[in-house]
Amino acid sequence: MSARIGVVTFPGSLDDGDAARAVRVAGGEAVRLWHGDSDLHGVDAVVLPGGFSYGDYLRTGAIARFAPVMESIIDGARGGLPVLGICNGFQILCEAHLLPGALTRNSHLHFRNRDQWLRVDAASTAWTNSFEADQEILVPLKSGEGRYVADRATLDALAAENRIVATYLRGNPNGSERDIAGVTNEAGNVVGLMPHPEHAIEALTGPSLDGLGFFTSILKHLAGASA
Amino acid sequence: MARVVVDVMLKPEILDPQGQAVANALPRLGISDVSSVRIGRRIEIEFTGAADPERVREIADKLLANPVIEDFTIQEVAEDAVPAGEPS
Numbered sequence: 207m208s209a210r211i212g213v214v215t216f217p218g219s220l221d222d223g224d225a226a227r228a229v230r231v232a233g234g235e236a237v238r239l240w241h242g243d244s245d246l247h248g249v250d251a252v253v254l255p256g257g258f259s260y261g262d263y264l265r266t267g268a269i270a271r272f273a274p275v276m277e278s279i280i281d282g283a284r285g286g287l288p289v290l291g292i293c294n295g296f297q298i299l300c301e302a303h304l305l306p307g308a309l310t311r312n313s314h315l316h317f318r319n320r321d322q323w324l325r326v327d328a329a330s331t332a333w334t335n336s337f338e339a340d341q342e343i344l345v346p347l348k349s350g351e352g353r354y355v356a357d358r359a360t361l362d363a364l365a366a367e368n369r370i371v372a373t374y375l376r377g378n379p380n381g382s383e384r385d386i387a388g389v390t391n392e393a394g395n396v397v398g399l400m401p402h403p404e405h406a407i408e409a410l411t412g413p414s415l416d417g418l419g420f421f422t423s424i425l426k427h428l429a430g431a432s433a
Numbered sequence: 434m435a436r437v438v439v440d441v442m443l444k445p446e447i448l449d450p451q452g453q454a455v456a457n458a459l460p461r462l463g464i465s466d467v468s469s470v471r472i473g474r475r476i477e478i479e480f481t482g483a484a485d486p487e488r489v490r491e492i493a494d495k496l497l498a499n500p501v502i503e504d505f506t507i508q509e510v511a512e513d514a515v516p517a518g519e520p521s
Contacts, residue, residue, distance in 0.1 A: 265499055272496070301499065308501045315450050355447060355502060381448070 208235045209428040211421075212249035214279075214295075216241040216270050220257035221292065221404060228404040229253070232421035244274040250428050251288035251332070252279055254295025256348075256402055266309060266351050267297035276302060288332040288395045288424055293349055296388070296398030305389055305398045306364070307356030312349070313381025321413040322347035322401050323375040324387050328368050331394040336423040343416035347379055347387075347401040354382040354389070354400070364389055371397055435484035438508045441498045442473035484509055 211229040213236055215222045226236035237249050241259075246252070259270035270276065276298070283289045283304050291299040299305045312318060323344055326337040337343070356364070361383055364370050371388035378385050380400075388399035403417025443449050449471045456470040476497050478489070489507050498505040 264497070268496065268499065300501070306501075308499055310447065310502060311450055313448060313450050315454060353448075357446075381450075 208233060209251070209425050210235045210237050210247075210249045211424065212237045212239040212246060212252040214239045214241060214252065214254050214275055216257070216259035216273060218258045218261055219255050219294070221255040221402065222257070224402075224404045225253045225255040225292065228407045228418065228421045231407050232418055232425055234421065234425050239275055241270070241273040241275050244278045246275070246278050246282060251290070251424050252282070253404075254279075254289065254291040254298050255404070256293030256295060259294055259298065262351075265301065267294060267299075267301040270294075270298045271301040280304060283391075283396050286393065286395050288427065289397070290333045290420065290424070291396075291398040292402055292404060293352075293400055296400055297351065299396060299398045304396050305391055306360045307354055307383075307389065309351050309400070310353045310355055311351050312353050312379075317348070317350040318352070318379045319346075319348040320379065321345070322379060322387075324372045324401060325375050326372050326419075328371045328390060328394075330368070331371060331390045331397050331423075332427040333390075333397040333420050333423050334371060335426055336419040342375060343406075343419070344414040345401045345403050345406040345417045346413065349380065349400055352380040352382065352400040354386040356383065361386075367392070369394075372399060372401075435480045435482070436510050437478045437480070437484045437489050438510055439476045439478065439489070439493045439497050439505055440473055440508070441476065441493075441503050441505045443471065444502055444504055447502050 211234045213222050213226045229236040297309045300308050326341045329337045329339040369390050371390050373385040374387050390397045403420040406412035406414050406417030452471040459467050493505045
């Protein structure tokens with residue numbers, strides 16, 4: 207039986223459909239989760255998709271973090287449930303304090319929409335084990351509040367503990383500290399990523415197939431965990 | 434009924450590109466003696482009864498501000514105080 211990967215829909219989510227499709231293309235079963243339902247329906251992992259949950263009111267991710275589904279995801283993540291937050295999902299994970307730091311307005315104030323080269327720095331997490339360490343990948347980026355910030359001690363700890371999952375290559379698109387595009391928690395089960403791997407899984411619509419690696423990684427991780 | 438005002442500001446060490454954009458626009462008004470502008474958010478909360486300072490603090494800390502990047506101050510104002518921005 208294939209692994210069941212939950213994909214949450216908040217009011218204002220945009221990329222839940224693509225995230226669910228990426229799960230299916232990778233060989234998993236996508237289970238749609240609703241923000242108002244605290245039941246995770248027995249999923250093995252969760253994707254928080256991109257978009258503008260609750261219209262980005264107050265701060266990006268600030269209100270989504272209190273959705274009933276998030277209470278279960280926060281409890282689950284603390285117990286080892288793999289969670290991937292993409293773009294707005296990354297913002298929600300930072301607001302929920304499952305990941306350190308915060309995502310703020312791009313330093314140049316412009317929305318950035320482009321295909322972005324990344325280096326996968328940490329190929330050891332539940333969501334990146336299909337990549338080689340330091341592998342360079344190309345996936346779309348589309349965000350106005352993607353500048354990762356944290357205090358120096360946190361940034362030093364992330365670097366020392368190999369918890370910077372991905373960094374921007376060939377130009378920092380938003381002013382992120384240390385070119386950070388994604389980070390993970392201490393246990394490596396929670397990953398936040400600003401660019402969108404779910405848009406780079408098929409030649410027809412994506413700039414590459416590189417994004418699929420995040421979704422095959424979680425299936426590989428879960429297969430290993432159940433074996 | 435109690436009215437509480439919470440002011441939320443980015444921490445001093447966090448870059449505020451919106452504030453910088455405003456500062457950069459000021460010379461167009463002929464103003465050249467401004468060295469810094471920072472933008473925050475003012476939130477007015479009305480309670481049906483008295484305001485419990487501890488609960489206001491919790492509201493500010495958990496929702497209104499993100500303590501990772503923002504500081505906040507809390508101020509209880511008189512019931513009949515005129516909200517900022519309205520002509521008296």
